[in-house]
Amino acid sequence: MNRSALPDPTRLRANDPCFCGSGRKFKRCHRASFDPVRAAVVSPPRSVPEEIERPPYADTGERSVRGEPDVKSADVIERMRRTGSAAAEVLRIVGDAITPGITTDELDVICHEASIAAGGYPSPLNYGGFPKSVCTSVNEVICHGIPDSRALEDGDIVNLDVTLYREGVHGDTNATWCVGTVDPLSRQLVRVTRECLEKAIAEVAPGRPFNRIGRVIQEHAEAHGFGVVRAFIGHGVGETFHSDLAVLHYHDPRDTRVIAEGMTFTIEPMIALGDWHHRMWDDDWTAVTRDGRRTAQFEHTLVVTSDGCDVITLHPDGAWSGEPGSSDDLT
Numbered sequence: 001m002n003r004s005a006l007p008d009p010t011r012l013r014a015n016d017p018c019f020c021g022s023g024r025k026f027k028r029c030h031r032a033s034f035d036p037v038r039a040a041v042v043s044p045p046r047s048v049p050e051e052i053e054r055p056p057y058a059d060t061g062e063r064s065v066r067g068e069p070d071v072k073s074a075d076v077i078e079r080m081r082r083t084g085s086a087a088a089e090v091l092r093i094v095g096d097a098i099t100p101g102i103t104t105d106e107l108d109v110i111c112h113e114a115s116i117a118a119g120g121y122p123s124p125l126n127y128g129g130f131p132k133s134v135c136t137s138v139n140e141v142i143c144h145g146i147p148d149s150r151a152l153e154d155g156d157i158v159n160l161d162v163t164l165y166r167e168g169v170h171g172d173t174n175a176t177w178c179v180g181t182v183d184p185l186s187r188q189l190v191r192v193t194r195e196c197l198e199k200a201i202a203e204v205a206p207g208r209p210f211n212r213i214g215r216v217i218q219e220h221a222e223a224h225g226f227g228v229v230r231a232f233i234g235h236g237v238g239e240t241f242h243s244d245l246a247v248l249h250y251h252d253p254r255d256t257r258v259i260a261e262g263m264t265f266t267i268e269p270m271i272a273l274g275d276w277h278h279r280m281w282d283d284d285w286t287a288v289t290r291d292g293r294r295t296a297q298f299e300h301t302l303v304v305t306s307d308g309c310d311v312i313t314l315h316p317d318g319a320w321s322g323e324p325g326s327s328d329d330l331t
């Protein structure tokens with residue numbers, strides 16, 4: 001199981017037959033989804049009804065850090081379980097709308113309205129001035145893509161990152177979907193990324209060092225010839241959207257901090273087909289790979305229990321959103 005087993009569609013020539021088996025030339029079939037993602041038109045921010053409880057930054061755009069403790073009270077954890085489950089339901093609703101031709105702005109509308117219908121505030125909205133209610137990261141966009149007028153292409157991959165604020169706490173979860181017919185190498189990237197998160201979750205238990213999380217992610221990604229993005233990390237979450245606790249997705253043996261019962265944090269590996277270095281767009285939000293090759297991401301919020309952890313951003317049906325994992329073995 002390695003990268004060389006699957007053809008790289010970015011190396012297809014324009015007149016080669018398309019990877020999808022249509023018999024058409026690549027240039028007349030799926031090549032458009034490999035064009036660089038470009039910024040498009042961002043519509044005005046959407047409003048949230050008065051009756052919805054707002055996080056402190058909703059009106060200021062600040063990224064307040066209250067010095068929230070890493071270990072949460074039982075009360076905070078109970079509220080986080082309810083909000084996390086609701087966030088997963090919102091993610092599923094938005095993901096179900098993914099289809100070639102829909103714009104990421106239309107997905108933002110769906111997320112905004114589903115968040116409000118769930119009785120919550122869409123946490124990204126005005127967080128640090130972010131203009132939209134969900135992050136939509138297409139192809140080489142690593143994270144924090146801003147929904148805009150770009151329509152999804154058949155052959156794209158897209159990550160939706162949903163965070164919901166309700167009962168005074170945040171629930172943060174994301175997943176990556178394939179749009180229409182996607183080339184086998186990109187599908188492998190998405191599958192391996194999901195497996196990286198599954199393996200990382202299995203490492204979480206009180207008394208263990210945090211560095212086991214990054215080690216298992218990096219080992220699994222690199223076994224497939226993929227890279228781990230370093231610049232964006234998992235984080236503590238609770239009454240604040242991003243608290244001080246940092247969760248690395250790569251192996252740093254010097255990170256000897258120990259996981260403790262009652263901690264709540266995200267794990268959200270971003271895995272790159274090629275080089276893991278990033279660059280920022282001029283909007284200061286959108287992070288893309290420097291080499292322009294694709295990345296995928298999956299994220300859950302966890303609470304550390306007495307003997308492991310619970311994923312608190314599971315949909316009530318127990319299934320993850322986004323593309324499936326190892327049952328779809330492509331190699």
Ligand SMILES: [Zn+2]
Nearest residue numbers: 018020029030
């Ligand atoms: Zn095709």
